[in-house]
Amino acid sequence: MALSQFQFLGYKILKSIIELDETISENSGLEIGFKTSGTVNKNDLTFDLNLSVIIKNSENTLNIEINSLGNFKFEPVDDIDDISNFFYLNASAILFPYIRAYIGTLTNLSGLKAINLPTLNLTNLAEDLKKNTIILN
Template sequence: MENVKKSAFRFDDFFINEVQTKIENRHFDGEIELGMNLSGSSVLRNSKSQLELTIILRVEAEDYFNISISTVGLFTTSFVEGDEKFESYLYTNAPAILFPYIRAAIASITAQCGIPPVRLPLMNLTEFGQKLKESRTIEE
């Protein structure tokens, strides 16, 4: 049997820090237009081997509801800063790994609020990753 090579980038944990919902109208059928605002921050820790990625997503359907969710993903890496893979994993792959968890949380929360579950569309997070890179914090 072949040994499996250990990944240099590991997803350790996901949790929700805060959720805010406001339901204005529970009765809507069919398609609704969603507005989404994605923001976040990243913190590199412990000699840059740990990444804490915070993503805040606000979803709004005018006259129906708005939801804000703040989530955190924790990652560990053995890549070093300056490595091409370091940038790719931290600022492209990490948000892409977290987004399905956020989508599932939004669907579950909306269903539990008594409205049809909101299924967020898939998103290209490349631009978001660039914003994270520009606003990162490094803690030793």
């Protein structure tokens, strides 16, 4: 069986802030924001994705900030641009479900209503991630 050209190795939660007011309502509109940056290391054949998720609601009864680090490995390539779509388009989409589950689990254990984020299409993060990625030789 051949291994994928781009592999997810794991992740770490670097910072976690979850502030819930007990008056939080089920219908309060969630505002979800993202910040991304990355590091491609050509020598180690690794890509590290820093993905931050910021969630607030319209009533200011919810504040969630999660900073995470996803680790990926890729196969040697002649030109890094040949696999850059894996970095910019796929890495955030691979990491985000783990953050969704983390937020859902912690808010569920809080004794208040669990915050279950929707599945999101994160392709719009690709351009920002590309601008905020450094490539090390």
